[in-house]
Amino acid sequence: xERCPQGAAxxxxxxxxxxxxxxxxxxxxxxxxxxxxxxxxxFRQFNIDGRTLLSEDSGDPNVIQSIEARYxxxxxxxxxxxxxxxxxxxxxxxxxxxxxxxHLEDDWEFDGAVDWQAAITALSECADVSHVCVRDxxxxxxxxxxxxxxxxISGQEFRVxxxxxxxxxxxxxxxPGLIRTDxxxxxxxxxxxxxxxxxxLIKRESGTMAFLLPxxxxxxxxxxxxxxxxxxxxxxxxxxxxxxxxxxxxYYLGLRxxxx
Numbered sequence: 542x543e544r545c546p547q548g549a550a551x552x553x554x555x556x557x558x559x560x561x562x563x564x565x566x567x568x569x570x571x572x573x574x575x576x577x578x579x580x581x582x583x584f585r586q587f588n589i590d591g592r593t594l595l596s597e598d599s600g601d602p603n604v605i606q607s608i609e610a611r612y613x614x615x616x617x618x619x620x621x622x623x624x625x626x627x628x629x630x631x632x633x634x635x636x637x638x639x640x641x642x643x644h645l646e647d648d649w650e651f652d653g654a655v656d657w658q659a660a661i662t663a664l665s666e667c668a669d670v671s672h673v674c675v676r677d678x679x680x681x682x683x684x685x686x687x688x689x690x691x692x693x694i695s696g697q698e699f700r701v702x703x704x705x706x707x708x709x710x711x712x713x714x715x716x717p718g719l720i721r722t723d724x725x726x727x728x729x730x731x732x733x734x735x736x737x738x739x740x741x742l743i744k745r746e747s748g749t750m751a752f753l754l755p756x757x758x759x760x761x762x763x764x765x766x767x768x769x770x771x772x773x774x775x776x777x778x779x780x781x782x783x784x785x786x787x788x789x790x791x792y793y794l795g796l797r798x799x800x801x
Contacts, residue, residue, distance in 0.1 A: 560591025567633040570647040572599035577647040587654035596629040625771035627732040648762025659697040671748035674718035677756035709737040712744025
């Protein structure tokens with residue numbers, strides 16, 4: 542079979558496509574309305590229809606009203622108490638009634654349509670794939686890209702991460718991508734663990750991430766990190782960052798029970 546050039550595949554991805562009825566879009570958001578609009582407007586430029594749930598964790602009524610006014614079709618889940626990232630994931634995923642969940646955060650920009658059928662096929666046919674990510678693979682650190690393998694699934698190209706690429710990464714991620722809803726149900730609640738710890742558990746028991754090529758989403762939230770009430774504050778000093786890195790290395794070596 543003759544393969545399309547990479548440029549042709551990317552051009553095809555820029556065409557609009559309908560989100561399958563088997564997929565629910567789940568978005569975590571926290572007070573970054575400007576980034577959220579860039580995310581949703583670019584996503585909806587290429588991906589139309591579909592059911593969308595959004596967890597707005599800021600609890601700010603002004604932000605919620607702005608979202609409702611701009612996106613009246615989106616069901617917004619919120620509350621007076623902040624849940625943090627993993628609590629927001631539970632709040633969203635517990636409401637899903639479709640076989641697949643497409644996770645999206647509020648700080649991504651899309652330049653093409655998700656190949657929904659290719660992603661669903663990969664999850665349906667490959668028991669060792671837990672998550673199909675649509676992030677531009679070039680954004681992944683080179684050392685990790687080198688720890689992946691090329692795989693063709695029903696004629697579509699993927700990069701599948703080696704389970705040993707990182708002690709915890711690449712089992713599950715909040716990067717934009719598709720998972721089976723029953724994966725969540727098997728490991729719920731996600732908030733019982735930190736993000737990376739849940740990724741490690743899923744990778745150990747259910748498979749690894751596959752990156753769909755070409756990727757259609759790029760991260761736009763650099764330097765706009767949101768505090769998570771369930772996590773220690775990120776250090777700002779050089780010394781604090783160095784100590785944080787040392788703690789995580791000791792954790793990965795099994796010499797600390799927690800990474801922070």
